[in-house]
Each structure stands twice: as structure tokens, then as C-alpha cells.
Amino acid sequence: MDDVAHKQFDTIPSFLGVPVGDLEDLVPGQVAMAGYFCDNLDRPAAGQRYLARQLRYASRPENAPANVTDLGDVNVFPLEVGKHFSAVISQCEAILETGARMVLVGGDSSGLRALGIAVRKITNADVLVVSVTEGIMGNLSKTQPIILSVDLQELAGIWMSQPRRLSGLSPAQMIAQINATPGNVVAAAIFGLAPALDNRGTTETCAALAILQAVAEHLEKGAS
Amino acid sequence: MITGYAGLPFGEISQCEARSVGVLGVPSEVDSGQRIGASLAPDALRKMSQQLGIALPVNGWDLGNLNLLGNWSVTLMQLVIKMVDGDIVPVVLGGASNVASGVLEALPDLPVVAAMPMARGDVAARQEETIWVGLNGGQPADVWDQINQRSMAWRTARQLDEGDTGFSSMPKRAILWVDISVIDLGHAAGAVGLNPAGMKPETLVSAIGAMTCSWQAIVITGLAPERDTRGMSELTIIETLNAALRNG
Numbered sequence: 001m002d003d004v005a006h007k008q009f010d011t012i013p014s015f016l017g018v019p020v021g022d023l024e025d026l027v028p029g030q031v032a033m034a035g036y037f038c039d040n041l042d043r044p045a046a047g048q049r050y051l052a053r054q055l056r057y058a059s060r061p062e063n064a065p066a067n068v069t070d071l072g073d074v075n076v077f078p079l080e081v082g083k084h085f086s087a088v089i090s091q092c093e094a095i096l097e098t099g100a101r102m103v104l105v106g107g108d109s110s111g112l113r114a115l116g117i118a119v120r121k122i123t124n125a126d127v128l129v130v131s132v133t134e135g136i137m138g139n140l141s142k143t144q145p146i147i148l149s150v151d152l153q154e155l156a157g158i159w160m161s162q163p164r165r166l167s168g169l170s171p172a173q174m175i176a177q178i179n180a181t182p183g184n185v186v187a188a189a190i191f192g193l194a195p196a197l198d199n200r201g202t203t204e205t206c207a208a209l210a211i212l213q214a215v216a217e218h219l220e221k222g223a224s
Numbered sequence: 225m226i227t228g229y230a231g232l233p234f235g236e237i238s239q240c241e242a243r244s245v246g247v248l249g250v251p252s253e254v255d256s257g258q259r260i261g262a263s264l265a266p267d268a269l270r271k272m273s274q275q276l277g278i279a280l281p282v283n284g285w286d287l288g289n290l291n292l293l294g295n296w297s298v299t300l301m302q303l304v305i306k307m308v309d310g311d312i313v314p315v316v317l318g319g320a321s322n323v324a325s326g327v328l329e330a331l332p333d334l335p336v337v338a339a340m341p342m343a344r345g346d347v348a349a350r351q352e353e354t355i356w357v358g359l360n361g362g363q364p365a366d367v368w369d370q371i372n373q374r375s376m377a378w379r380t381a382r383q384l385d386e387g388d389t390g391f392s393s394m395p396k397r398a399i400l401w402v403d404i405s406v407i408d409l410g411h412a413a414g415a416v417g418l419n420p421a422g423m424k425p426e427t428l429v430s431a432i433g434a435m436t437c438s439w440q441a442i443v444i445t446g447l448a449p450e451r452d453t454r455g456m457s458e459l460t461i462i463e464t465l466n467a468a469l470r471n472g
Contacts, residue, residue, distance in 0.1 A: 156426075157425075157456060157459055158411065158425075158456070160454070161454055162454065162455060163454060163455060163456055163459050164276055164459075165276075165459070165463065166425045166426050166429060166456075166459060166460065166463050167426055167429075200453065200454070
């Protein structure tokens with residue numbers, strides 16, 4: 001069996017092929033990624049919960065960022081909303097308390113809401129949520145802590161297996177916006193895509209993976 | 225359960241108010257060629273607009289699908305005339321191109337804005353001048369002569385995609401006919417006619433959205449939804465209709 005086949009069968013799929021770890025493995029400045037398996041709360045659309053798994057399966061370790069860890073999925077309770085939010089917020093808090101920056105991947109926009117609450121609790125500040133589609137906020141200082149919101153529904157229809165609108169950004173435009181985002185990105189959420197789980201979803205999965213890579217690298221730079 | 229197009233309630237013409245729209249499906253089928261499926265378009269558009277949760281920028285009723293038994297084109301003409309006389313904008317979802325022929329015959333004195341790859345002789349021969357949007361490929365010589373002799377306005381798909389969208393003079397009132405085969409098949413393959421190097425979907429939406437004339441009737445033809453598993457063709461029509469109704 002050659003090396004490529006080995007890689008596919010003897011490793012656990014992880015975001016961008018980064019090492020899998022747990023809370024105790026995190027150190028300040030590191031980037032922690034976690035999946036969010038919930039798509040029935042804010043702007044619900046079935047299938048968004050599968051994005052994290054799809055991106056893990058599509059990831060290859062060749063371009064894995066050095067300072068990033070995949071923590072698995074956060075525990076969710078989608079049918080008990082109160083319990084769900086308190087659980088997700090406390091898990092995000094636990095991650096952020098280590099000094100790591102966090103990327104929450106997949107699901108609906110309720111993940112961003114929970115992440116925002118957790119960040120504000122940890123920083124004791126009203127941290128801004130900056131959307132990549134709203135353009136660059138020129139008045140942000142380099143040290144201003146922000147949460148980056150990457151809503152994949154803002155991609156143009158041509159990139160999607162089930163387009164919802166024609167206009168929107170290309171993946172390259174979205175990545176350029178991410179790279180140009182000023183401020184100190186302490187957390188990010190990537191959400192809003194219900195990927196087709198067969199070959200039809202190849203384009204959108206590749207696009208989402210490239211965007212995830214850009215987010216991870218942006219947070220990594222901020223961490224260095 | 226399929227609801228009315230873009231969330232409109234199902235109803236009858238008598239329920240439509242002035243300056244509203246009446247959406248009518250006419251599921252006729254193309255009678256030749258391999259690429260059939262136009263008869264599925266009205267219901268596919270209703271279903272997709274429902275899935276997307278899209279609403280029209282105007283009020284109206286969905287009048288359901290026309291029964292195609294007997295001489296339906298006469299019935300279609302009568303319905304269109306009745307709606308236009310009541311200041312209701314008929315939005316006719318074909319079907320094949322014969323659906324548009326019925327609408328155009330019902331309103332012979334109005335100019336037409338025709339979005340289609342190949343200019344048609346019967347449209348070029350109308351009394352009022354036609355504006356051609358998205359022409360592509362070799363045009364029939366006799367029709368092309370007619371277009372040039374009458375100095376009709378036209379833009380090719382390429383011109384429009386490159387941003388040349390300004391038409392010097394638009395009529396105040398017109399019929400809009402969009403045949404979905406005006407779109408490049410690589411972007412939206414759900415058409416009964418194949419059109420490589422056609423328009424981009426976004427270009428069609430912006431070109432129609434930029435037209436300021438008051439649409440007296442809108443007709444959509446040539447959509448074969450099962451040829452496009454991604455639904456880009458339906459989405460193109462839905463966004464084009466919204467752009468047209470928003471401005472005109």
C-alpha cells in the first residue's frame with residue numbers, strides 16, 4: 001500500500017489535516033477548531049450541520065497550518081435550546097480561557113451567537129462581530145479584538161450545488177476579505193452551508209475548505 | 225404541497241386588483257428535439273420559489289396552470305387580454321415558445337423586449353420595434369435584414385456580459401419575453417435550447433432590472449428544469465422576474 005492510501009485509512013479525518021487534540025493540549029496563541037453540529041435554531045436549514053464532517057473528510061494534510069488543533073465537535077442539545085446554548089457557550093469559554101483563538105465550523109448562525117457570548121464573557125468587553133461580506137472596517141485598530149463571521153450563504157450561486165441566489169462573492173473574494181480584515185481576530189465562525197454530500201458538492205466543499213484555510217491562517221498570523 | 229408562485233395565494237382573475245400581477249402557468253411542451261421538459265417549468269418555479277422563501281415585490285394571485293385541452297392558445301389570449309384590460313400584469317410561465325406566441329398575439333400593438341439567443345421573424349415583423357437582448361450565434365439572414373432596416377436595438381450576449389447594457393431609447397410600455405436559452409448552458413443548463421457562450425445569469429438579471437419601461441405582460445419560456453440539477457436556471461428566472469417587477 002502506498003503512502004497516500006495509508007494516509008487516507010490510518011488517520012482520523014480532521015480540519016485541514018491538523019492534529020487532533022483536547023483542551024489540555026491547547027496553549028496560548030494556538031488556534032483551536034471545533035465543529036458545530038446544529039442547524040435548527042437560527043436561520044435553520046437542514047444539512048448545515050454536516051459541513052464540519054464534510055470539511056474534515058475533504059481535508060488533506062499537505063497544507064496543514066502548524067499551530068492549529070482540531071478539538072472535535074462541541075456537544076450540542078438542539079432540541080433543548082436553553083441547555084444547548086449554555087453548553088456551547090461554556091465549551092467555547094473553556095477553549096478561549098486557555099488563551100487559544102477559536103474557529104467554530106459548520107451549522108447555522110446560532111453557533112456565532114454562542115461564540116459571541118463566550119468571547120464577551122472571557123474578554124469582559126463588547127467585542128465586535130465583523131462579517132467578511134460587509135467590507136473592511138477601516139477604523140479598526142490592529143489591537144481591537146473582533147469575532148470574524150464567515151457566512152457561506154454569501155457565496156455566489158455559481159459556487160453552490162443548491163444555489164439560493166445568483167449574486168454574491170466568489171471564494172477568492174471572500175478569502176481576500178478575510179486576509180484584509182484588520183483587528184485582533186480572537187474567534188471566527190464559518191457557517192451557513194449545507195454541502196451536498198456527493199460529487200455535486202465538490203465545488204462548494206473545495207471553496208469552503210479554502211476559506212477555512214484562509215481563516216485558520218489569518219488567526220494563526222494574529223497569534224504569532 | 226406546492227403553494228402559489230413566490231408565496232402568492234391561488235385564486236382567479238376576478239380577485240386580482242389593478243396594478244397587481246396574475247401568475248399563470250402554461251405547461252406546453254416542445255414538440256421536437258431531445259431536450260424536452262418545458263411542461264414541468266411552471267410547477268418547478270413554484271416549488272423553487274417556495275423553497276427559497278422568495279416573495280414578489282408586488283401583490284397578486286397565482287391563477288394556477290392553464291388546461292391545455294382543446295385550443296388553449298385562444299384561451300390564453302383571452303385571459304391575457306382580460307388581465308391587461310383590468311390593469312393586471314400577466315406573468316405567464318411557459319412552457320414552450322408557443323406560449324409566448326399566444327401572449328404576443330393578444331397584445332399586438334405593444335413593443336417587445338425579447339431575451340433570446342436567436343431573433344425570430346414573427347417578433348421582428350411586429351408593428352412596434354423589438355429590443356433584442358442576448359443575441360448569440362448566426363442569425364437568420366432575412367430576420368437580421370429586417371432588424372437592421374428598422375434600426376431595432378440589440379445587444380449580443382457578449383456585449384451585455386462586458387457591460388454594454390445601455391439601450392438608448394426604451395419604450396414606456398412593453399412586453400417582456402425571456403427564453404431561458406439566452407443563458408450560457410455552462411451556467412444554467414435547464415433550457416430546451418443549448419446556448420454555449422450565452423449570457424451569464426447575473427447579466428440577464430441586471431440588464432432586465434435596469435430597464436425602466438412598464439411591463440404590460442411578462443412571459444417566460446424554454447425552461448426545462450430537469451436538465452439542471454442545481455436549479456440555476458429556475459433561480460435565474462425567479463431573480464429576473466423579481467428584478468423586472470421591482471422596476472417596471
